[in-house]
Amino acid sequence: MPEQDPRQDPVEAGDHVVLIDGSAYIFRAYHALPPLTRTSDKLPVGAVAGFCNMLWKLVRAQGFEPKPTHLAVVFDKSEQTFRKDIYPLYKAQRPDLPEDLRPQFPLIREATRAFDLACVEQDKYEADDLMATYAELAKAKGALVTIISSDKDLMQLVDARVRMYDPMKDRAIGAGEVVEKFGVGPEKVVDVQSLAGDSVDNVPGVPGIGIKTAAQLLAEYGDLDTLLARAGEIKQTKRRENLIEFADQARLSRELVTLKRDVPLDVPLDDIAVVEPEGKRLIAFLKAMEFTTLTRRVAEAYEIDAGAIEPDPGLRAGGAETALLAAGLDPETKEPAIPTEAAAALGEGFTPQALSAARIKEAATTPVDRSKYETVTTLERLREWVARAFELGLIAVDTETTGLDPMQAEIVGFSLATAPNEACYVPLAHKGGDEGLFSEGLLPNQIPLDDAIAAIKPLMEHPGVLKIGQNLKYDWLILKRLGIELVAYDDTMLVSYVLDAGASPHGMDPLSMRWLGHTPIKYEEICGKGKGQIRFDRAPIDKASDYAAEDADVTLRLWQVLKPRLAAEGKATVYETLERPLVTVLARMEARGITIDRQMLSRLSGEFAQGMGRLEAEISEMAGETFNPGSPKQLGDILFGKMQIPGGRKTPTGAWSTGADVLEELAEQGHELPRRILDWRQLQKLKSTYTDALPGYVHPETGRVHTSFALAATTTGRLSSSEPNLQNIPVRTEEGRKIRQAFIAAPGHKLISADYSQIELRLLAEIADTPSLRQAFQDGLDIHAMTASEMFGVPIEGMPGEVRRRAKAINFGIIYGISAFGLANQLSIPREEAGAYIKRYFERFPGIRAYMDETRNFAREHGYVETLFGRRCHYPDISAKNPSIRAFNERAAINARLQGSAADIIRRAMARMEPALEKAGLSARMLLQVHDELIFEVPDDEVGATIPVVREVMELAPFPAVALEVPLKVDARAASNWDEAH
DNA sequence: AAGTCTTCGTA
DNA sequence: GTACGAAGACTTC
The missing domain is CATH 3.30.70.370 (Alpha-Beta Plaits)
Known part of the structure; x- marks a missing residue:
């Protein structure tokens, strides 16, 4: 880092050295502010935001007189300090760092550097000791020192040339404030703390003596050593005994609370000279963090156009360093952000967590190099790749086809990867030139399909070689249609789904950006998009090869990162029992399809169309004009504009709401038109979504309808079905x-x-x-009737249908996380009444x-x-x-x-x-x-x-x-x- | 041509 | 009040 030179400037008399207690800032910012995550990737950044705001305030305030000549933000580095060596219980009861704070430490150091401020930390010493040492050195050279902190432990440093400033309370701390706090001047703060102890840091002190008593005793006896020596003279029995018995403990406490003023500094005092801030680096950082308000303020202050500055590429969402942060690693050292003892122990052993952390580290540090990819044009080379896979026992596979529907698409080629950057593409059916009616136009240098299939079939069907894919159900179906039954596989999409459902997307591109910090070639870059899009078999082989080989490469890398996380996070069983087996089960279901009666659907379409025609005539009649009954906008204008029907609601965007519930209500009030619209809508829905659309999904060869089940689409684990x-x-x-x-x-x-x-x-x-619900199910009772009976005291025999209906709605409400608002809506009752139902329900259950x-x-x-x-x-x-x-x-x-x-x-x-x-x-x-x-x-x-x-x-x-x-x-x-x- | 809003079908 | 996907209208590029 060449940033030391401009910072070098010897401290001289009259200089002003400012020391900022960074660690204290972090905790303040974290605890004082609500949690905040970066919008695009949910990276926790609350403490970073608070820290930046505070720094910005400090830098802008310029309230430091004289102007600082030297400035450093000082951090705690490790938990292992010399104090722990003398007293292992020191700070031992500190709760573990919150999960969402840990990854913010490296970011906060980044922030400090982005502000062009010196960032200081040192093994074995706390920030307080470093500040004490800097202060001591500066003082010796005749400089003025300001310590920005509200930590009482630093108050012992205050003297004529060293002052403190409390950034929270926005006030200076001088000798007067110290007396206010400790009852003694700065020079005796250590003695008070030695006697009173500190429960937060686990400094023992002397039992029964607090700050007040300590101050009083010191006023009488002068200093700690004198007090301890003359303890026998104290009148109060218990206090006297304690001071004698715990004298050693007081001396130990003194060692703990006394700040070390002679730390051998890694960064000399002369190397923290203030440099003129540049602004651009700061804006790049703030933009990467997505702190829009602060970005704007900083840009204005520096008169820089923020729009012209790119967010810091490593730190922005999807950046390589962000990937490391997400894994709890420091982007700079690639080590755990805060090396706790637990993390250190894991790093040395072969634990699942250690493996997982190591894989994450490697993944973000090996760049994708497409020039290393191979295009396989001969059967001999393909066989060598297959042999390599057998040798390794593992291979990533991806098929490229003419379409998205695995029941209809034809294979165009496939790619393989055996290690990062060790990937190939095997083109099989790329076409070019004129494709006449009779000629295939197949490009040269492609292995005949049958030969290629014969070459890979034993590999794909071998239970001893793990095949790795992304959304493998697709490839499984493609291969199945080529006579290959893939066995022994892992699916990176499903691994990600098990680990992160609801937290982040599981498509290959987002996964690649998140874990590898790499943006793969987009499909559009190869085939274009919209009207001009071409099928993959018309793409030039060299471009297709880069794209396809990269997919296999990325898939393999993702597997290397994600698979160990399963064991590390205790989710291997979920993956192996609830996800992986479903790939083939669903693939087979999709391949089977189901028969529909097309004639019946076609007849229904006709009937629905007739019904709609009749209704449209009546609707026009009633409205006094023809309009599109399918347009909520036009309908809203007719109902609430032209016809002036009261009781209209607006949608969140300000349009008239014409939902079924609104129309239903109007219909019940005796309005004819809304009823007709409801009937028309039902027919329109059934016709367009089902009777007209379904026949279009009948497969030309099987004559059946093949849906596609998505395994990784929902947050809850449900499947979804489409097309x-x-x-x-x-x-x-x-x-x-x-x-x-x-x-x-x-x-x-x-x-x-x-x-x-x-x-x-x-x-x-x-x-x-x-218990009562359980019993009801064990006895095979009508559960809704039983609920109603419990709630309303109505016997189950001869219960009115309405009572049971309400209980049923409540039961469903509970499953959906009930609210009085929702239940009231469902039952068309006042919200107060719904609230009372819920209250009664909770009393009963x-x-x-x-x-x-x-x-x-x-x-x-x-x-x-x-x-x-x-x-x-x-x-x-x-x-x-x-x-x-x-x-x-x-x-x-x-x-x-x-x-x-x-x-x-x-x-x-x-x-x-x-x-x-x-x-x-x-x-x-x-x-x-x-x-x-x-x-x-x-x-x-x-x-x-x-x-x-x-x-x-x-x-x-x-x-x-x-x-x-x-x-x-x-x-x-x-x-x-x-x-x-x- | 692509994306958003509104509506509505299911469990 | 939960979880989805599809269609048509409408808006924006």
């Missing part, structure tokens, strides 16, 4: 169920639908430890209130909650300042434990289902999952034998990991279509 979404097929209305009837079994088969009955309520009874409080507190403290099976769901915004955001996160966290536990259970069932069916000699095939329901296709004559197996696997899914007190119940039925089976 098409088969998890939201209508069921509530008669019209909607007709769509469900169009999902049919193949000839000679039936569909079996098996769903968990009230699984989330059962889990609530279990987790919230509510106090365990549930306790559960909700516990979950809220846990989430608040940790930033995540865990399911029964250990899955973590992160809620980084749980401590948001905005009360409604915070409340939302609290409700989500309460819901996540239940929804997530249920999701875990059905995942366990799915992972066991195939082997269980096979063992029973059954050929039933799982087709769909709808959160608490599984749908199978079964030969007619196996229906009877299949249902009990399915039921048993599902009901026993939690065992043996978790033994539930509450039984799980599964309802299962078979029919020729989904509606009747459900």
